[in-house]
Amino acid sequence: MLPGFVRHLFPTVAGLPAGPLLTLSLRSLARRRPGLFERLGEYRSACFGIDPVDLAFAFRVVPDGLRSSVRVVSKDGAAGSDVLIRGPLLTLLSLLDGTLDGDAMFFSRIISISGRTEAVLALRNTIEDAELRPSDLLGLHGILARCVDTGVLGALGAARRLADNSPSEARKA
């Protein structure tokens, strides 16, 4: 879990630019790897609410290929989605890059889901097969892609270690 001050550093308004950027990123990914979205089948038009519990805002994602959209919304705004996935930001990011297993995170209650279970399953299987790296989301290739992947994944790993060793986690243990 990220330290509590992060929530105050990034109020909802600070997250707003992420919506259009992530929308462009998803649509670009759909152009490059259309097969990835085909795996979602009918669930590509479902609305997935992603709620990182340690941020002040949430996301509403429709992973519909070239019509994909990502909106930054308030916590309440994510509640009406077809599916709501809640969990610590670093855990959610680790599911994207495949560092952590979604089933294990769900069964051990580190993430929670509600809504259409079949859509979550389709999304989990799609992400699992996609083997996404940060450079895929940014549309980068070659040396630049390798540098970004190394940097972002390294930073994520460091953040995870930091969060695991944070005083709040130690208290819980």
Added chain:
Amino acid sequence: MTTTRMELVCPAGTPATLRAAVQAGADAVYCGFRDETNARNFPGLNFSRDELAEGVRFAHDHGSKVLVAINTFARVDDVDIWKKAADMAAESGADAIIAADFAVLDHVARNHKQIRLHLSVQAAAATPEAIGFYAARFGIRRVVLPRVLSLQEIAALNRAIDVETEAFVFGGLCVMIEGRCYLSSYATGKSPNLNGVCSPPEMVSYDEEPSGTAARLSGFTIDRYGRGQPVGYPTLCKGRFKAGGKTSHLFEDPVSLNAGGMISGLKAAGVTALKIEGRQRGKGYVSEVVRAFRKAVDAVEKGGEAVDIDRLLAGQSEGARQTSGAYEKKWR
């Protein structure tokens, strides 16, 4: 004891998992098409025709085989999609088709003589007579044994048949007779053996309630979990129910088969291939389990014992509990 090296057969729900299994040391990978022709017909899972062809190329380049499960039962008025799936598997260059339905077995035997036929566990063939019939009529080369036989029974069976046997060594267990699950069908109207889906996810819900989380299947409450308590996927056979004033897993405990310590026994019983279950599981599971079993099988093949496997895989078992199942059957 057989002199041939035992084959490690591993699950692949997606192309990425297929690659992971091959790279972790699978001798063969089994997978299915993205439709109701295979017994793991879940959203986002399985292969398209092109993905299978690519997967076969990848596996063959790395010295592994691909076995395609077309192992649900065809419907009276709609056999064509099963036949088409068999055609696609053969065209993709797959090494074997795993089937149970007579129509599918007959279609492959008549039209694709170059591809091996394996009898799926769904057929529940557990006697020399039954297996002999499938071998004589359809030319099956291997039978996947139902998880109801003891080691002694498997050894006796192998002495009486002329086809290879494949035995499950790791993964979920099912209380129902293989190939005939009526519990999920009763609750959901969809059959694991006809539609390829046990506890279809569109009928699964997790509802937050004041007392905790209720896991439901088709409106039936299968289990309740307190705050923070680990949850499970609500299959009816592994639900907790109140009967006679006592709450318990009435049909079956959520426990996994782990026959890692019995690999040498299975080899001595004449088993040709060891099967790991879990096409619904992710790459992490597949990589870890396949790697552990690769080590164990290699150790046994060199004349040693697979001693570490229980410890290596404890975290991957359903309910974190393991059993050797019927292999050490003492109740009969």
